[in-house]
Amino acid sequence: MSEAASAMLDSYDKIPNKKKWLDEAGSVLQFANALEERNSLVRGVILKVVREKWSSIRLEDKSLVYDFQEWAERITKKDSKTIDNWMRTARVFIFNPKGINFPKTVDYDIVTHTLNGRVTRETVTVDFDPEKIQHSKLVAACRQVSDNEMTDKKWSALASPHVGFSEFLGVLHGDGPTLKIKERNKSSVRREGPILYRHFGPDDDVEILEFNPSEFDDDTSRVREDIRDVMSFLGVS
Numbered sequence: 001m002s003e004a005a006s007a008m009l010d011s012y013d014k015i016p017n018k019k020k021w022l023d024e025a026g027s028v029l030q031f032a033n034a035l036e037e038r039n040s041l042v043r044g045v046i047l048k049v050v051r052e053k054w055s056s057i058r059l060e061d062k063s064l065v066y067d068f069q070e071w072a073e074r075i076t077k078k079d080s081k082t083i084d085n086w087m088r089t090a091r092v093f094i095f096n097p098k099g100i101n102f103p104k105t106v107d108y109d110i111v112t113h114t115l116n117g118r119v120t121r122e123t124v125t126v127d128f129d130p131e132k133i134q135h136s137k138l139v140a141a142c143r144q145v146s147d148n149e150m151t152d153k154k155w156s157a158l159a160s161p162h163v164g165f166s167e168f169l170g171v172l173h174g175d176g177p178t179l180k181i182k183e184r185n186k187s188s189v190r191r192e193g194p195i196l197y198r199h200f201g202p203d204d205d206v207e208i209l210e211f212n213p214s215e216f217d218d219d220t221s222r223v224r225e226d227i228r229d230v231m232s233f234l235g236v237s
Helices: 002-014 018-033 037-054 068-076 080-095 135-146 152-159 165-173 224-234
Strands: 105-113 119-127 179-184 187-192 195-201 204-210
Touching (some): 037 080, 135 165
Antiparallel strands (some): 105 119, 187 195
């Protein structure tokens, strides 16, 4: 994937007509829109390169779309939240400005249930390759990867195609896909995805709010530490 990033940067330098370069980037993005989820990483790479070069492209070359976010949403047909997730994931796993030491290989177990009720377990070793990982898992792991909080167990769950998104969240946060976060007056707050609920008892949950802290989990965000303070206060990991 680093080759794709290099190709984008090289083509920017070599193509004097920046409108042509921007049109070609848009065409590749539109093609990628029709591909599988894992190609969101490709889109993130392209979008990040275009955003970095946006201010150096002449207004007349921007085809009457002068704002990067507007251009990106028009080309990808996605909202700003999705676009930001793509770019953040590409930044962490591909461009890697922090110099994170990713594992070269990862071990994970393949569990097989036979017809006679026996369970077999086989441990396999594979190369760590973000391109082959479910993109939603990469998005969820971004903060802990950036902050060097990953463990062998988390890397294994991230790389394993047999661990789905909900199960991966359980491994990532250490308490299953549903996280209890703060008790108060015999009730508790729990988080399922971006939704916070107050849990009063069996089948008695009240939705409090929808809050996705990963939207602000970017080194360039001026409110990143404020969001982390809020999350700490709530007890949300």
